[in-house]
Amino acid sequence: xxxxxxxxxxxxxxxxxxxxxxxxxxxxxxxxxxxxxxxxxxxxxxxxxxxxxxxxxxxxxxxxxxxxxxxxxxxxxxxxxxxxxxxxxxxxxxxxxxxxxxxxxxxxxxxxxxxxxxxxxxxxxxxxxxxxxxxxxxxxxxxxxxxxxxxxxxxxxxxxxxxxxxxxxxxxxxxxxxxxxxxxxxxxxxxxxxxxxxxxxxxxxxxxxxxxxxxxxxxxxxxxxxxxxxxxxxxxxxxxxxxxxxxxxxxxxxxxxxxxxxxx
Numbered sequence: 001x002x003x004x005x006x007x008x009x010x011x012x013x014x015x016x017x018x019x020x021x022x023x024x025x026x027x028x029x030x031x032x033x034x035x036x037x038x039x040x041x042x043x044x045x046x047x048x049x050x051x052x053x054x055x056x057x058x059x060x061x062x063x064x065x066x067x068x069x070x071x072x073x074x075x076x077x078x079x080x081x082x083x084x085x086x087x088x089x090x091x092x093x094x095x096x097x098x099x100x101x102x103x104x105x106x107x108x109x110x111x112x113x114x115x116x117x118x119x120x121x122x123x124x125x126x127x128x129x130x131x132x133x134x135x136x137x138x139x140x141x142x143x144x145x146x147x148x149x150x151x152x153x154x155x156x157x158x159x160x161x162x163x164x165x166x167x168x169x170x171x172x173x174x175x176x177x178x179x180x181x182x183x184x185x186x187x188x189x190x191x192x193x194x195x196x197x198x199x200x201x202x203x204x205x206x207x208x209x210x211x212x213x214x215x216x217x218x219x220x221x222x223x224x225x226x227x228x229x230x231x232x233x234x235x236x237x238x239x240x241x242x243x244x245x246x247x248x249x250x251x252x253x254x255x256x257x258x259x260x261x262x263x264x
Contacts, residue, residue, distance in 0.1 A: 050100070051207070052248060053100040053128055072085070087164055094144050097125075106131075108254040116260075125139065127143055127144075148176065151170070202228075203228045204231065206232075230242055243256075
């Protein structure tokens with residue numbers, strides 16, 4: 001409908017009406033028009049971008065996560081078997097996230113929003129993208145600064161501070177746990193992530209080896225003809241349509257952002 005109105009009202013008869021509508025819904029009309037003409041940059045980020053802020057990767061080379069077997073801290077069975085251990089584990093991870101700060105890679109991505117519609121799809125459970133200033137962040141595996149109901153994962157709540165206890169309950173009177181997707185659980189935002197990848201004009205992968213599914217499968221939704229970037233010091237990509245920057249995120253992401261902003 002908006003396309004028709006804009007097409008058949010060259011004298012701007014309905015412009016003031018449209019301005020009122022978009023103001024009512026909280027989006028300035030000028031911003032809407034600008035976004036219609038801006039390209040979409042979709043960025044998939046993984047543990048590598050947060051590692052330089054001092055946050056350890058999800059699973060170390062020995063298969064452990066902060067010294068724990070993931071089966072003991074990241075499954076429903078573990079939660080039922082020893083909820084205090086699981087709760088304490090995520091409390092410590094949350095404390096580390098709150099102490100960490102966005103790094104140069106997080107901050108560089110924010111600059112892209114001046115000229116592009118930027119959508120960040122992250123496998124990370126920290127909130128460093130948001131704290132850096134990115135406005136469109138989709139968390140595939142949840143975000144540790146929120147809690148969720150033990151019986152309804154759609155019920156999530158902000159956490160004051162770093163600690164959840166056995167006394168913290170949802171509206172059903174059931175325990176709250178970290179809002180993190182565990183092994184064996186569905187990844188709820190996959191459909192939305194796939195839809196974003198499908199409309200990308202530029203696609204980038206930062207800090208992930210794309211070894212974890214279903215997130216790794218998102219690349220199949222990316223249009224083949226668009227420009228693609230990979231920022232990874234150990235990347236083995238050799239495709240001609242992929243610009244590989246073999247640097248750590250704090251060096252490679254600012255370089256990538258400069259290339260995009262200057263059309264290089």
